[in-house]
Amino acid sequence: MIVIPMAGRSQRFFDAGYTLPKFMLPLGGESVFAHAVGSFAAYFASQVFMFIVAPDEDIIDFVAEEADRIGIENWRILPVDRPTAGQAETVEIGLDKGNIPDDAPITIFNIDTFRPGFEFPGAWFAGLDGWLEVFEGEGANWSYVRPAEGDLPLAAETAEKRRISNLCCTGLYHFARAGDFRAALAAERLAPQAAELYVAPLYNHLIGRGGKTGYSLIDPADVIFCGTPQEYQALLTPA
Template identity: 45%
Template structure:
């Protein structure tokens, strides 16, 4: 199952004067949402998709219409509508899984609504079904990312950190977990805590891997090929993408 959490407040875009949620903004003739969901177009016939949103500016109808326009069959789309903002992406995902009653053994691939991976395909350097999870990484400057540090000479994760630069490998926002039950078990360990006391100040997904690693889990890194990633998380990113040549949402 591909999970797209999109219940955030888009604070930076609102502060920059945008009146629509960022997933509705036009980018090369399509809304931003199309480019995120379209990253997985090659999996439309084999995967189910869970979109978790809030009921603002007719977002539920927007999601259904755009998914249909991209060619995703209605029976492959599960939509959960939240009535309030959450305290972070991990909480959004947990609420969505619970309300959609996703079966415990369902593998999960969580992806940011403001990141694009045209032609996404699962990693081939290891079998995703044989590990407890993996996250995609790329190299970038700055401290505003989720970071992962591998064991030397391997793709096995030794450490993850939120907004702390423990390596040059930054998460692109794609997180895989072996099962929904495994994700929910990890989230249940942090759920009782005040998110302000957590690394990063909210319920981020990446730090859940730290809990898994402490329990002996096998978490891997999947390196994103150069040029295969588009970032649209900030108004500056969005402006830069608008200035670049258009790209396709097809695989």
């Protein structure tokens, strides 16, 4: 299952004068939504897509129309009727409202990130409890993975807005079992590592109990970000 949490307020865009949520904005003849979700075009016929949205009829109608238009065969829209404490809680509400069983694998992805031609990593990753997608980058405003010692791409630690390595997350997070996500979030609530409940730090709870979390390293050129008005404008007027 591909889970797209998109119940945020797009506040930076509204503050910048935009009148639509960022995922509804036009970009190159498509919507930002179509670019982001189109990352998974190879799986439109094989994966269930869950869109977790604000309880706004215009948004619900837009997502339904776009999901049909771009060719997703099996999709669900789940409105969240209250503000949440962060992306992880938004996902939890969607999983619970959707009655997603604990043994179901879930892949979480941001609605403001594009991964053209995405494919799931190789078979080795299927044996892990979870994995994150990363690229080598700069700055201190990402989620991060600190690699474990050894030659295998395993994580020793994850962090949010705390630069523990140069491996920055693209916003794609996979859990082999939804139940692991739920248990990790419950543990995170007891001692949250950040002001919001982010997804990346949840992997520390899997790692702490002996679970294997990996990271899939991609080229920075293979990911496009559209989460701020500046990034959106840059995509509208490329150099």
